[in-house]
Structures are given as structure tokens and as C-alpha cells.
Amino acid sequence: MSMVSPAAHPSPETAAHVGGAAIEISGLSKQFGAVKAVDGVSLSVQPGEFLALLGPSGSGKTSILMSIAGFELPDAGRISIDGKDVTYLPASQRNLGMVFQKYTLFPHLTVLDNVAFGLKMRGVARAERHKLAAQALATVRLDGYGARMPAQLSGGQQQRVALARAIVYRPKVLLMDEPLSALDKNLREEMQLEIKRLQSQLGITVVFVTHDQGEALTMADRVAILNQGRIQQLDAPRALYEKPQTRFVAGFIGETNFVPVQVGPLRPTGALVQMPGGVGAREVRSDALVGRIAANSAAVAAIRPEQITLGRMDDPAALQATVSGVIYSGSTVLCIAQLADGTELRARLPDPSRVAVSSGDRVGLLWPDDALRIYGDDVHGAPAR
Ligand SMILES: Nc1ncnc2c1ncn2[C@@H]1O[C@H](COP(=O)(O)OP(=O)(O)OP(=O)(O)O)[C@@H](O)[C@H]1O
Ligand SMILES: [Mg+2]
The missing domain is CATH 3.40.50.300 (P-loop containing nucleotide triphosphate hydrolases)
Incomplete structure (x- = not known):
């Protein structure tokens, strides 16, 4: 050009x-x-x-x-x-x-x-x-x-x-x-x-x-x-x-994983959220709780694939998963991993030369604390799931 x-x-x-x-x-x-x-x-x-x-x-x-x-x-x-x-x-x-x-x-x-x-x-x-x-x-x-x-x-x-x-x-x-x-x-x-x-x-x-x-x-x-x-x-x-303000926007802009979660008790600073597959509940800060979130109810967590990294299975902070696919796409590698309950998560990993996983490997999925956003029923009336 x-x-x-x-x-x-x-x-x-x-x-x-x-x-x-x-x-x-x-x-x-x-x-x-x-x-x-x-x-x-x-x-x-x-x-x-x-x-x-x-x-x-x-x-x-x-x-x-x-x-x-x-x-x-x-x-x-x-x-x-x-x-x-x-x-x-x-x-x-x-x-x-x-x-x-x-x-x-x-x-x-x-x-x-x-x-x-x-x-x-x-x-x-x-x-x-x-x-x-x-x-x-x-x-x-x-x-x-x-x-x-x-x-x-x-x-x-x-x-x-x-x-x-x-x-x-x-x-x-x-x-x-x-x-x-x-x-x-x-x-x-x-x-x-x-x-x-x-x-x-x-x-x-x-x-x-x-x-x-x-x-x-x-x-x-x-x-x-x-x-x-x-x-x-x-x-x-x-x-x-x-900071997508509705689940629709989170899904429409960029790539997103949606994961069904269970919201526990609400606190002044946020909510305790239980991911599927059994790591302990984590607190998600109020500004990452979007829409109408009720205590002790089902909601949907959104997480961008590029924010997930692979760690060791035995890391207590990690969500345990099994790799079900690895797709090379030039500058990144897309790793598809399944949680014990069958939920699929995609991790987009930079630097393909350093990615050494293959299908069947057991891995631990990690992400920064502020990478999760939790969507309740949205303000436009669409149910969370
Ligand atoms: N003249 C028309 N008569 C009947 N229905 C119409 C008319 N113009 C638009 N609609 C309807 O209104 C809705 C919005 O249409 P609009 O053309 O504004 O959408 P859009 O976002 O521009 O879609 P696209 O990306 O396909 O161009 C659609 O359901 C469409 O079928
Ligand atoms: Mg148009």
C-alpha cells in the first residue's frame, strides 16, 4: 500500500x-x-x-x-x-x-x-x-x-x-x-x-x-x-x-469464553464466584459484576482467550483441564481445554515456539484476578443463559 x-x-x-x-x-x-x-x-x-x-x-x-x-x-x-x-x-x-x-x-x-x-x-x-x-x-x-x-x-x-x-x-x-x-x-x-x-x-x-x-x-x-x-x-x-456492559457485547466484540458459574454470597466489595470443576470460590470485584446479579444464583463468567495461561495441574490456583485441541495460527496458538464437567475453554497463547502441549495433556488454567467478568440477567432483559 x-x-x-x-x-x-x-x-x-x-x-x-x-x-x-x-x-x-x-x-x-x-x-x-x-x-x-x-x-x-x-x-x-x-x-x-x-x-x-x-x-x-x-x-x-x-x-x-x-x-x-x-x-x-x-x-x-x-x-x-x-x-x-x-x-x-x-x-x-x-x-x-x-x-x-x-x-x-x-x-x-x-x-x-x-x-x-x-x-x-x-x-x-x-x-x-x-x-x-x-x-x-x-x-x-x-x-x-x-x-x-x-x-x-x-x-x-x-x-x-x-x-x-x-x-x-x-x-x-x-x-x-x-x-x-x-x-x-x-x-x-x-x-x-x-x-x-x-x-x-x-x-x-x-x-x-x-x-x-x-x-x-x-x-x-x-x-x-x-x-x-x-x-x-x-x-x-x-x-x-x-469492559463490555452486556453479555451480548462481550460475545460480539473479540473472542470470549463463556462459562457457567455459581454466584455465592454477595459482599460489599464483590461476590464469591464458584467456577465449574471445583477450584475454590474466588471473589470477583463489584466493578466486574455486570447486570443483575443475585446471591446464590447461576450466572455466566466471561474471559478472553488471550488472558488465560497454562500452568501446572497441581497449582492450587489453577482450574484443572484436559487439552482437547491445539491449533497453530501463525503468531499465536489456540489451545482448547475441557474442564471435568465438559465445559470448553479456549486459551490463545502467544509465542508458538514455546507452547509445548498436545491433545490429552492435563493442564492447569490460570488468569489474572481482573480478567473475569460476571454477567447476570442483563439490563435489556436478556437472561444470562
Ligand atoms: N423498508 C422496510 N420494510 C420492512 N422492514 C424493514 C424495512 N427496512 C428495514 N426493515 C427491517 O428492520 C430491521 C432493521 O433493518 P436495518 O436495515 O436497519 O438493519 P441493518 O442493521 O442495517 O442490517 P444489515 O447489516 O443487514 O444492513 C430488519 O429486521 C429489517 O428487515
Ligand atoms: Mg444495513
């Missing part, structure tokens, strides 16, 4: 910093027949922030984006942009840039005319719109491509044209719905950097829909995790990974 610094492209002039608008959404709901596509979503996006909406298929991501854009009318709730209520404002008056998964360029227009098309509709004079379109093309590093037809561009270049078309009006908000999912992996990563660069150059607010967690975590300042039309958690990437 070649990254060219903006300084290497002195001409033509690129689009200047326009700044970003704040977006405020409160109590947004949208129902299609019996399906609650959006179910009481409230969120604020800061000016210039990059917010990702991440969630499984059908979780309501596009419906939220379309409501912000004005292409979908909500059943309830309010949306304001830059402090102005736009809930019922027609899409054409919101001045937002939009990029979709399909580039939908006009095949019979040149690249320059594709980018200038919207300006023409708005009555901008020819010389001016060509100047603005050329600037937008330079901003996405396609200067010199204006005379080509879309069919003469690669997929990534076509998506850049779509980006140029979205920013040519100098909007303060850019809405993107899975803009990179049609591209192959390398091009996708290149475009991820390109979009980040564009965003910081223009200072624009971005709301970016994706179902690719890697893309959301690397690109966004904050990520809203959606499930069934509701926000499960809205947080910075690191907080989502390290």
Missing part, C-alpha cells in the same frame, strides 16, 4: 477544513410491521467525531442512518443537527454527505460530471461547479481522473468518486453505510486510512455503519453496538473490548 502525503499533491487545491456538526438523537423509534427496527435509540455525536454503528444484520443500523439522512421518517423521537431540529426536514435540506455500499455513479457521465452533478441540480454555475468538483477529486486523490468514465476506474477509485460526490457540497456531516464492504481486503484497508485522513482534513462529523468489528474499532472514536434496534453500549473501542 502506498500512502502519499498531501504535500506531494500541491495542485489542484484540495477542499479546506469545514468543521463538523453535532448530532443529537433522542428516543428514536421506527417500526416496520411487527419489527421494531429502531427501539428508543438516544445518542449524541460530537462535532468532528467519528462514530461507528456496529451490529449484526437487521440490528437497525441502516434505519438509524436513514433517519438521520431524512430518507426514513421516525415513528417517535427527535433528531437535531447543529442544534436545529431536523426530524421532519426533507433530506434535500439537511446538507449531509452520503456514501453507500453501491457507488451508483452515472455510467454515461465523466468522473468530473458525476461529482459536479448535484451542484448542477442546485443551480451552481458551470465554471464554479467544475472548480469545486476538481477540488473534491483532489481531496480523494483522484486529480487527473476527471475526464474518465466510471467504467474505466477500479472499484476503489469508483468509491473515491462517490466520496468526492458526497463532500463536494462541503457538508458538516458525512453518513456512510457499509461503504467498503464491496472492496477486497487490501483496498479496504487503504480506503479506511483514506477516509480517516479525509475526516481529519475536513474536520467533518462521520457516522459510519459497518458490521465489521475490526473496521469499527480501528476507525471510530466511539462505537455504538446495536442489537435488535437498541444500543447495547456506546463507548470508545478500548472500553468496549475491556
